[in-house]
Amino acid sequence: MPDLTIASHPRFTRRCRGSAVVSSLVAVLTLALAGGSLGCRGGDASPARRTIIDSRDNYDPRSLDPAKSTDVPTGRDVGYLFDGLTRFTPDARLVPALATRWEISADGRTYTFHLRKGVTFHDGTPFVARQVVHSFQRALDPKERGGRGWPLYPISGAQAYAAGRSETIGGLSVRDDSTIVMVLDQPFPIFPKLLAMPVASIVPDSTPPDFGEHPVGTGPWRFVEWKHDDYVKFARNEKYWGGKAASDSLMARVIAEPSTAVAEFESGNVDILYIPESDTRRWENTDERSATLASAPGLRLWYMAINTTRGPLKDVRVRQAINYAVDTKTILDQLIGGRGNVAGGVIPPALDGGDSTRHYAYDTTKAKQLLADAGLPNGIDVELWTGQTPPFPRLAEAIQSYLAKVGIRAKIVQRESAAMREAARKGDTDLALKDWFADYPDAENFLYPLLHSANRGVGGNVSFYSSAAFDKLVDAARKEPDDAKRITLYKQADALAFNDAPMLYLFFYKDLDAVQPWIRGFQLPSILNGQDMRGVSIEHAGPGR
Amino acid sequence: MARVFLRRLLLSIPTLFGVLVVVFLLLYVAPGDPVMAMVGERADPQTIARLRAELRLDDPLPAQFAHYAGGVLRGDLGRSYITGRPILSDLLERFPKTLQLAGAAMLLAAICGMTLGVLAARRPGGWVDRLSLGVAYLGISFPVYWIGLILILVFAMKLRWLPPSGFGGIRYLVLPALALGMRSIAFLARMTRSAMLEALGADFTRTAKAKGVPERVVVVRHALRNALIPVITVLGLDFGAYLTGSILTETIFSWPGLGRYVVNAIARRDLPGVQGAVLFMSVVFVLVNLLTDLAYAKTDPRVRLG
Numbered sequence: 001m002p003d004l005t006i007a008s009h010p011r012f013t014r015r016c017r018g019s020a021v022v023s024s025l026v027a028v029l030t031l032a033l034a035g036g037s038l039g040c041r042g043g044d045a046s047p048a049r050r051t052i053i054d055s056r057d058n059y060d061p062r063s064l065d066p067a068k069s070t071d072v073p074t075g076r077d078v079g080y081l082f083d084g085l086t087r088f089t090p091d092a093r094l095v096p097a098l099a100t101r102w103e104i105s106a107d108g109r110t111y112t113f114h115l116r117k118g119v120t121f122h123d124g125t126p127f128v129a130r131q132v133v134h135s136f137q138r139a140l141d142p143k144e145r146g147g148r149g150w151p152l153y154p155i156s157g158a159q160a161y162a163a164g165r166s167e168t169i170g171g172l173s174v175r176d177d178s179t180i181v182m183v184l185d186q187p188f189p190i191f192p193k194l195l196a197m198p199v200a201s202i203v204p205d206s207t208p209p210d211f212g213e214h215p216v217g218t219g220p221w222r223f224v225e226w227k228h229d230d231y232v233k234f235a236r237n238e239k240y241w242g243g244k245a246a247s248d249s250l251m252a253r254v255i256a257e258p259s260t261a262v263a264e265f266e267s268g269n270v271d272i273l274y275i276p277e278s279d280t281r282r283w284e285n286t287d288e289r290s291a292t293l294a295s296a297p298g299l300r301l302w303y304m305a306i307n308t309t310r311g312p313l314k315d316v317r318v319r320q321a322i323n324y325a326v327d328t329k330t331i332l333d334q335l336i337g338g339r340g341n342v343a344g345g346v347i348p349p350a351l352d353g354g355d356s357t358r359h360y361a362y363d364t365t366k367a368k369q370l371l372a373d374a375g376l377p378n379g380i381d382v383e384l385w386t387g388q389t390p391p392f393p394r395l396a397e398a399i400q401s402y403l404a405k406v407g408i409r410a411k412i413v414q415r416e417s418a419a420m421r422e423a424a425r426k427g428d429t430d431l432a433l434k435d436w437f438a439d440y441p442d443a444e445n446f447l448y449p450l451l452h453s454a455n456r457g458v459g460g461n462v463s464f465y466s467s468a469a470f471d472k473l474v475d476a477a478r479k480e481p482d483d484a485k486r487i488t489l490y491k492q493a494d495a496l497a498f499n500d501a502p503m504l505y506l507f508f509y510k511d512l513d514a515v516q517p518w519i520r521g522f523q524l525p526s527i528l529n530g531q532d533m534r535g536v537s538i539e540h541a542g543p544g545r
Numbered sequence: 546m547a548r549v550f551l552r553r554l555l556l557s558i559p560t561l562f563g564v565l566v567v568v569f570l571l572l573y574v575a576p577g578d579p580v581m582a583m584v585g586e587r588a589d590p591q592t593i594a595r596l597r598a599e600l601r602l603d604d605p606l607p608a609q610f611a612h613y614a615g616g617v618l619r620g621d622l623g624r625s626y627i628t629g630r631p632i633l634s635d636l637l638e639r640f641p642k643t644l645q646l647a648g649a650a651m652l653l654a655a656i657c658g659m660t661l662g663v664l665a666a667r668r669p670g671g672w673v674d675r676l677s678l679g680v681a682y683l684g685i686s687f688p689v690y691w692i693g694l695i696l697i698l699v700f701a702m703k704l705r706w707l708p709p710s711g712f713g714g715i716r717y718l719v720l721p722a723l724a725l726g727m728r729s730i731a732f733l734a735r736m737t738r739s740a741m742l743e744a745l746g747a748d749f750t751r752t753a754k755a756k757g758v759p760e761r762v763v764v765v766r767h768a769l770r771n772a773l774i775p776v777i778t779v780l781g782l783d784f785g786a787y788l789t790g791s792i793l794t795e796t797i798f799s800w801p802g803l804g805r806y807v808v809n810a811i812a813r814r815d816l817p818g819v820q821g822a823v824l825f826m827s828v829v830f831v832l833v834n835l836l837t838d839l840a841y842a843k844t845d846p847r848v849r850l851g
Binding site: 059060062063068070071142143145147148149150153159162163164209210212213227228229230253254255256257259260263264266267269416417418419421422425436437439449455457458459460 | 577578580581582583584585586587588589590591592593595596598599600626627628629630635638639694697698701702705708709710711712796797798799801802805806808809812813814
């Protein structure tokens, strides 16, 4: 997309309001070319509408069916329409939802969930325990073509069901209408967090083939209308068990082009805007704009996986050299608008177990020395794979030039994201530039998929890192019921992998949105389905508006 | 005329079959696995294997093609791998929106472009001629996304006359139609001008003038009608191109048409989606070309279709 963006220069923003002077086309073009902006926010007057309009989705949701929630727009919308047994708050804490409480057996394998009574779906049918079974079966059933059954795999028999080897999920049993028992293969104390993921949302008994187009849930918002590639509209659920939403309705608009989203925001037509990295400074450095900004520590890691099984990259010294060779702080400041913290591990500092003090300091001498120690004084040749979504290609170029300074000659291979991911999973990439979003707020969601040997390849570990000591620590952590002990194990595992350098640690991302001044109660969530919009409202200027 | 139409329609079937084969093969050669795109960042080999089987991706290529072509013959373009929705209904939902945008753009182009061209040709070197040359230069030189952003900047953000983006009534249509039609306006203005100049200088116009036909009639009936042939060609080709979805314009103005659908389908490796959309567009393109040919015959009695 073009470099010309509409959001722009502070000098011009003051001119906007009330200016009725029609500039000549020539003047407009000149200003635009000079990088000036004629736009402004919709003023301070709140709009007459009563619908909250979100503009953050840049592509159409895959479906509104929880079983198909594999992308961000779908996950967010499913979070409005449905409830899980548990849910996340905006600051990523776990709280009860359709389950009011649960008990865990002494061996840590049996969970007894007590379900909320008196809850009804949007069509009036009451919520009962058997629907939990139905929902989980759908999510696992290959016929539904969902593709995201893994959050339910800890339940005994779930994998067998997904593979078609069993007619039922053995570990799932209904005790009565308001009690459901889940038996896990092994203790997994963070399991309730996985149940807050969109895919584990509860659907009613009846799910016709077009359920994804006409969803019915128990969530705070009910479905009104979906115009593909345009918007999804929701109206509040008047009977929501947790109290009805503050606003009448909610609309998630799909706006593909970031500059257009900015134009809509500045015209006052949308309430929430995602700020692209390249625009960060412009927003932060303009008083009027910065007042609208909301940020949250995103549970998202940017990194460059180093395939530990390929050529010279097998040598830990070479991998460490890569980490010393790149000045991540400068890259973060220059290319990502300073949005985040330099990473020295895979656990975000916002999560328990994260360590924000440790990182590889930029040191080219040390990098060259390590390469020499590895018997490679003349450097190495590698391929650096990247997707095409900004800012990845520019990030790749920056890393390439840093690596060149210590003799690591990286050839950039740029592919469309799906193709690049596939190559990385097959182990065909030396270096693969990536990011990783948390599905649930726990260190395990980074350590296990990204670096555990069980997840090499498709599981997410595209470094093909395999360390018995690391695996042992993570396996122990996954079973450890004591929070403090588990976090200690996380920290040990993260530190251990850090020394093995299976990736170039880049940074943890900070999410940044702009929110209109008339919006009340919006807190940017750290996790995608952490904000159910119930408490968000438009403050109207006066009665009758 | 009806027989000619029917014959030409039948002749386009091999063309469309060729499109079907090429699209099918291209997508299987291109990198990117639909299942990988479907499951997202974290998956397990077992799910992937089951999904591949469910989507028949492990069948031999000829068998997959036979299955697909069989469906197409029955009018079934299949279901999207990703959304599970029938492709045809998805396309039919978007096509009227693309049609609306393309139609508006062509209408603007025909009216503005031809008027500018005719006026320019009447006084070559005059101020109208120079203005039309300027418009043509701008229209052809600036890429559509740039024009689109400038239109949003001026008319939506600065003047606040029109909404920046979205789909709805005529207010939402003006800016994207203008952005999309700009190139055609420019092209048509030049095309009409030169065709008009040629026709105005031709023997038959001189004869007409000589026998005392008023200038207005000479321009409209004698010159313009003859100048229309190349203009119809341009209109037809551009209309065909716009109808197959204008990706950049639709993206910038959040217009939910075919172009956006195709981009999404490609990004998600939704093979049936891409195949269905390309096939659909080919049918539209062939039809528009056919109609253009028929329009020639109507305008120029020397053209005989057969």
